[in-house]
Amino acid sequence: MAGCRGSLCCCCRWCCCCGERETRTPEELTILGETQEEEDEILPRKDYEKGRRYEAVKWMMVFAIGVCTGLVGLFVDFFVRLFSQLKFGVVQTSVEECSQKGCLALSLLELLGFNLTFVFLASLLVLIEPVAAGSGIPEIKCYLNGVKVPGIVRLRTLLCKVFGVLFSVAGGLFVGKEGPMIHSGAVVGAGLPQFQSISLRKIQFNFPYFRSDRDKRDFVSAGAAAGVAAAFGAPIGGTLFSLEEGSSFWNQGLTWKVLFCSMAATFTLNFFRSGIQFGSWGSFQLPGLLNFGEFKCSDSDKKCHLWTAMDLGFFVVMGVIGGLLGATFNCLNKRLAKYRMRNVHPKPKLVRVLESLLVSLVTTVVVFMASMVLGECRQMSSSSQIGNDSFQLQVTSEDVNSSIKTFFCPNETYNDMATLFFNPQEFAILQLFHQDGTFSPVTLALFFALYFLLACWTYGTSVPSGLFVPSLLCGAAFGRLVANVLKSYIGLGHIYSGTFALIGAAAFLGGVVRMTISLTVILIESTNEITYGLPIMITLMVAKWTGDFFNKGIYDIHVGLRGVPLLEWETEVEMDKLRASDIMEPNLTYVYPHTRIQSLVSILRTTVHHAFPVVTENRGNEKEFMKGNQLISNNIKFKKSSIVTRAGEQRRRSQSMKSYPSSELRNVCDEHVPEEPAEKEDLLQQMLERRYTPYPNLYPDQSPSEDWTMEERFRPLTFHGLILRSQLVTLLVRGVCYSESQSSASQPRLSYAEMAEDYPRYPDIHDLDLTLLNPRMIVDVTPYMNPSPFTVSPNTHVSQVFNLFRTMGLRHLPVVNAVGEIVGIITRHNLTFEFLHARLRQHYQTI
Numbered sequence: 001m002a003g004c005r006g007s008l009c010c011c012c013r014w015c016c017c018c019g020e021r022e023t024r025t026p027e028e029l030t031i032l033g034e035t036q037e038e039e040d041e042i043l044p045r046k047d048y049e050k051g052r053r054y055e056a057v058k059w060m061m062v063f064a065i066g067v068c069t070g071l072v073g074l075f076v077d078f079f080v081r082l083f084s085q086l087k088f089g090v091v092q093t094s095v096e097e098c099s100q101k102g103c104l105a106l107s108l109l110e111l112l113g114f115n116l117t118f119v120f121l122a123s124l125l126v127l128i129e130p131v132a133a134g135s136g137i138p139e140i141k142c143y144l145n146g147v148k149v150p151g152i153v154r155l156r157t158l159l160c161k162v163f164g165v166l167f168s169v170a171g172g173l174f175v176g177k178e179g180p181m182i183h184s185g186a187v188v189g190a191g192l193p194q195f196q197s198i199s200l201r202k203i204q205f206n207f208p209y210f211r212s213d214r215d216k217r218d219f220v221s222a223g224a225a226a227g228v229a230a231a232f233g234a235p236i237g238g239t240l241f242s243l244e245e246g247s248s249f250w251n252q253g254l255t256w257k258v259l260f261c262s263m264a265a266t267f268t269l270n271f272f273r274s275g276i277q278f279g280s281w282g283s284f285q286l287p288g289l290l291n292f293g294e295f296k297c298s299d300s301d302k303k304c305h306l307w308t309a310m311d312l313g314f315f316v317v318m319g320v321i322g323g324l325l326g327a328t329f330n331c332l333n334k335r336l337a338k339y340r341m342r343n344v345h346p347k348p349k350l351v352r353v354l355e356s357l358l359v360s361l362v363t364t365v366v367v368f369m370a371s372m373v374l375g376e377c378r379q380m381s382s383s384s385q386i387g388n389d390s391f392q393l394q395v396t397s398e399d400v401n402s403s404i405k406t407f408f409c410p411n412e413t414y415n416d417m418a419t420l421f422f423n424p425q426e427f428a429i430l431q432l433f434h435q436d437g438t439f440s441p442v443t444l445a446l447f448f449a450l451y452f453l454l455a456c457w458t459y460g461t462s463v464p465s466g467l468f469v470p471s472l473l474c475g476a477a478f479g480r481l482v483a484n485v486l487k488s489y490i491g492l493g494h495i496y497s498g499t500f501a502l503i504g505a506a507a508f509l510g511g512v513v514r515m516t517i518s519l520t521v522i523l524i525e526s527t528n529e530i531t532y533g534l535p536i537m538i539t540l541m542v543a544k545w546t547g548d549f550f551n552k553g554i555y556d557i558h559v560g561l562r563g564v565p566l567l568e569w570e571t572e573v574e575m576d577k578l579r580a581s582d583i584m585e586p587n588l589t590y591v592y593p594h595t596r597i598q599s600l601v602s603i604l605r606t607t608v609h610h611a612f613p614v615v616t617e618n619r620g621n622e623k624e625f626m627k628g629n630q631l632i633s634n635n636i637k638f639k640k641s642s643i644v645t646r647a648g649e650q651r652r653r654s655q656s657m658k659s660y661p662s663s664e665l666r667n668v669c670d671e672h673v674p675e676e677p678a679e680k681e682d683l684l685q686q687m688l689e690r691r692y693t694p695y696p697n698l699y700p701d702q703s704p705s706e707d708w709t710m711e712e713r714f715r716p717l718t719f720h721g722l723i724l725r726s727q728l729v730t731l732l733v734r735g736v737c738y739s740e741s742q743s744s745a746s747q748p749r750l751s752y753a754e755m756a757e758d759y760p761r762y763p764d765i766h767d768l769d770l771t772l773l774n775p776r777m778i779v780d781v782t783p784y785m786n787p788s789p790f791t792v793s794p795n796t797h798v799s800q801v802f803n804l805f806r807t808m809g810l811r812h813l814p815v816v817n818a819v820g821e822i823v824g825i826i827t828r829h830n831l832t833f834e835f836l837h838a839r840l841r842q843h844y845q846t847i
Helices: 026-032 052-101 104-128 137-145 155-170 178-194 213-232 235-246 252-278 311-343 349-374 389-394 397-403 416-421 425-434 441-458 468-490 497-513 517-527 530-548 554-561 573-577 597-606 622-626 630-642 646-657 663-670 683-691 725-733 798-807 833-846
Strands: 377-379 413-415 594-596 611-617 717-724 778-780 813-816 822-826
Touching: 052 104, 052 155, 052 178, 052 213, 052 252, 104 155, 104 349, 137 178, 137 213, 137 235, 137 554, 155 178, 178 213, 178 468, 213 235, 213 252, 213 517, 235 252, 235 517, 311 441, 311 468, 311 497, 311 530, 311 554, 349 416, 349 441, 413 416, 416 425, 416 441, 425 468, 425 497, 441 468, 468 497, 497 517, 497 530, 497 554, 517 530, 573 798, 573 833, 594 597, 597 725, 597 778, 611 725, 611 822, 717 725, 717 813, 717 822, 725 778, 798 813
Parallel strands: none
Antiparallel strands: 377 413, 594 778, 611 717, 813 822
């Protein structure tokens, strides 16, 4: 094999200063000051973060992510508005004509034709990329928590998501486009800094930066925050959302970059939307896709206040009711999701499309019939037939006039049910927030019940769908209903209906998603009214506490249904009764510092582990065992060179000092350092001999076998580091190996750029052509492993293990005992809620 050819290097090429002639590893040469040329650097690690260019490029990337996310939001909003105006314009004209001719069935068929066509296209896009279904928030939450969901941040997913949510919202389903914006922003954040895509393999740029999971995760956090900012015009809320709901590990430097990215997305979308809709470029009048408008009492009503201290009691009660309604919504949706997993998903994909069409059919018929039959004719406001002046500032007069529906109602009146149902959801929310005219309590109750059930049924179907807007609209109807009851039946005339609609929307949304900090800031930024901070915060806290008493939030429920090992913020107090040794996996699959290719291939093909410990065995007769076997000799030499002793460290430092010209340092180096007798074994070896009995001398080129005895499988192993599966496969593909007749120094060296060239999609071991490999060749993995990963003691409390694992963003945590032996490994699976509770039950049973 070409990669393994090379001249035999002399073992005594490099010698220590004190005359001791032995082979030195590259790490030792660096310490001794006898490094090779820079281009021969073999450590595949390069810290770009220390360079100014790296920081400058990172700032440019987060700005580009924000701008692109804003443009994605602009594209979705423009075509949703275009298709909705076309659909409602045609159907409304037909209804007005058929109300006199008696041909409403034709109007219903027209509406069905539009909606079924749009929903069918959205379902087809989900068939192309199944992960584009839903809002994408649970998947992005998993990704930022440290779990990679296949295909979640691909370019094809972004295209299917954007066009799919466009058609599903235009198709009249009770879904929103704001939730998928978060997913879209995350995909932009993941793909843009890579300058490559698996969907566009031929388009590649030589961009050496950000070739690690950490950088990619940071950009995904920025993209998700930009999606929230573009959806609601809330850059601070987007930053807090990414911190609260997304990332499980955060650093201070990332906060400023994420906020900058969110600002870029907000003002990009605001600039273009304001210019397109109002023709005044640079006016910045429309900050987000969903605008709540300005809450302001009418100048003619001197008794009106946005809210008073007495209203806080009502807000707390509304928070309790919102939490109960949210828990009910989540419970029903969970049952529907389980039913789909059992009866819909196993069947052909066409069944999913038929389910989406069925939901669209029922939704369309309910909307049409309720608008025509169940609505009441209500008197318009005398001052302005639409609402207060601030409402008119937020939307154009054309939008306002089209949002009032007068189906079958005389002059100066409007159909309240049609006004809510026969409009885009954003306009219906604005009507509930700012309409001075009254809505019938019966209409609001019917609208809430129908919308609640249909939205619960819709979320989870095979279309891109968001949950924010349906929850806000449903909750706004609930809040407006409470305001009507208090005004009409209790006589509280000072109540401002828009405030209660907003609090109702916050209560229901908080009861469904269980967000607190970020949702509070998002709603405050969306209303542009800081005085709403206290009531919104109290309502969301009460709604969350009430809902958490019954079940989890909707996103956590769907994460659990997918079986994703998501880590919570902290463990329960009783989990501290467990130790790391109680939850670790003692059955290890490991590699040796020098391992034959046949062993590596066997390990990689028979396991799915992401990383492997690099270990050496502890033997009592190592000197006898080293004779006649170069491979075993290399492994034992590496183990001895890796054990740090005080005398050895002093000798190494003294040798390093000799490379300096200072006579003072030479004098220190010339001092006599007592040399340990060659035949005397170190303290570690003595401890091992006293503690363990002899065990079979197995060759280190053997792969772990199921036929091994318990003593053979669990024999003591000295831990040296961790190496990733992707690194092992890359070494095999590039032919990084040496012959047993050669020194390990003859092995080819790979730079950091070469090791990360295939990121993030490294070759698969099953795609490797075994005919090109010599199974007897040896691979030295020590230059490429992580020699100092985070480790814990077997006696470490589970809470400490959990905090270390979560805050540092780990995927593997070796458990190492007091004498440097690896006794087990902890992964995300060992820290999940279900696994910890199972181990706790076993702990109680053994007491």
